[in-house]
Amino acid sequence: MPTENLTIATDAGHDLAGSLELPTGLVRGAALFAHCFTCTKASKAAVAITRALAREGIACLRFDFTGLGGSGGEFGRAGFATDVADLVAAAEYLADRFGQKILLVGHSLGGAAVLAAADDLGFDRIAAIATIGAPSDVPHVLERIDGDLAAIRESGSGPVSIGGRDFELSREFLERLETIDLLAEVERLRVPLLLLHSPTDALVGIENAGLLFKAARHPKSFVSLAGADHLLLDDRDADFAANVIAGWATRYLPMRDDWPMPEDGVVVKSGHGRFGTEVHTASHRFVADEPRSYGGDDAGPTPYDLLLAALGTCTAMTMRIYADRRGWPLEGTTIHLTHERNHEEDCEHVLDGEEGQIQALTRRIELEGDLSGEQRARIVEIAGKCPVHRTLEGHLHIHTTTAG
Structure with a gap:
């Protein structure tokens, strides 16, 4: 599948680095993926899920939050509120580009961020939301930070270690995490919600999924990622989560009305890959392509x-x-x-x-x-x-x- 690298401007004055996974054929919908705390758009879950969605005809954007990966800005002064603002900027880009409601997908703290961003973006622009291993209590992230947080609150900033990586955090970063009432945000949701969580998640316990599920309104669904770790490091777990989300999402991102089935014969439309082509019959749609050895994406029969x-x-x-x-x-x-x-x-x-x-x-x-x-x-x-x-x-x- 073709990948388009792009940048998204923020109100804070810096750009976010993004990778848009495009279907080999035509686009039936669009989705935005938010990565886990201190991860990047190159994480295993981010790549697996965005590409699985693209295989289902859903263009999916994964991007680096402020100060991470290729994005500008300063991570240590950003905080959760900045993550939410980043999501709104990226989601508005997608909605404007594709002209329809979008799917929001978030992993870990990224899952919390998409839940919190929904109200700011507007429910009328969101088709559905899916989260993986999301916490119900955003301040719990502070427990994963190795450093003297009291000293940071006192002095205004200080060094910490998160997941083995060194960062400089500000007092504002901590305060922004501590003021989020995520369950209240979930109670206000008016869009379909899918929660995926592992009962053996050692970082964000399964009880978080229970609290989120209880707070949410219907339609809501839960899928157990039994045996998976928090980061979905096993390819099989990442692929399973990706395929579940892709299958579930098609219910809320129906085929576009401007692709009418032909009354007779076959209609062929070029897609986004070099050779990828949609084939439309009176009752079926599928993709034809060329193998990678000939410059194609091998997304369908030749x-x-x-x-x-x-x-x-x-x-x-x-x-x-x-x-x-x-x-x-x-x-x-x-x-x-x-x-x-x-x-x-x-x-x-x-x-x-x-x-x-x-x-x-x-x-x-x-x-x-x-x-x-x-x-x-x-x-x-x-x-x-x-x-x-x-x-x-x-x-x-x-x-x-x-x-x-």
């Missing part, structure tokens, strides 16, 4: 895969109809198809205006069931009469017109 699939599926269906009409015990079919060609050379020939090479499709058919030799021979013979086979071997003309 055009030649689809060609072979058309012949193979039509062959299987035709043989099934023929056997069923005669009451023959055909239990199943397996068809292996290949295309003999040099794809890159073919493309170069077309671009140079030269005639294409003579190509061949090879089809190997396996029939399952207690069929006689004569029945097998007749079924294989009928395979050559399937409609797609006849189209490919017939006198096919392609007529091209332009619109607009």
Whole structure:
């Protein structure tokens, strides 16, 4: 999937560094991901979840909070209120760019931040909110700070260590953390909420999820990340959380109305990848692409895969109809198809205006069931009469017109 690096201006005068994960095909919605305390947009959870959402057609922005990663500003003087302001700025960028309600996703303190930011952003601009390992009590973060906090309150600033990293914190940073009533913020929510939390989370206990869930209004959901650690360091845990959020989010980010299904034929629309293309039929949508070895994102079958699939599926269906009409015990079919060609050379020939090479499709058919030799021979013979086979071997003309 293509990743667009961008910057977002803040009212404080500095820029936030962001990475927008775009679907290979078209965009059905947009989401914003807030990373955990002192993490960055490059955290395992941030990357896994934003890319999983992109695979579902949801453009997802992950960004660095003030003073972290590639973002400007001073982390030690920012505090929770600044995180909320950062989220509002990033969310407004997404809402303006894509022109629709967005999904907010937050991990750990980032989860608390998206809950607190919802009211400031406006419920009418939010489709839904999902959190992972979010605390119900924001000041509890102070317990994770290794340093003399009393001295910081007395002198105005001082050094601390958070997760093995050194920072200079201000008195304002601490005060902003201590004044947040997150449960009151959750009680005011008027959007769908999904809480994901591990019962074995050693940093933010599972009781936090219980308090948040109790405070929230319906529709609300809870998913247990059993066995996962707080940071989702295991790829399987990160992928599971990502897929759950992506699946849940599609309920609240429905397919856009400006992508009507064609009444007949197929409509193809270019997407965001180099080759990624949306295919729209009267009742289905999917992405076609090229493999990474040819410069694509490998997000879907290639055009030649689809060609072979058309012949193979039509062959299987035709043989099934023929056997069923005669009451023959055909239990199943397996068809292996290949295309003999040099794809890159073919493309170069077309671009140079030269005639294409003579190509061949090879089809190997396996029939399952207690069929006689004569029945097998007749079924294989009928395979050559399937409609797609006849189209490919017939006198096919392609007529091209332009619109607009």
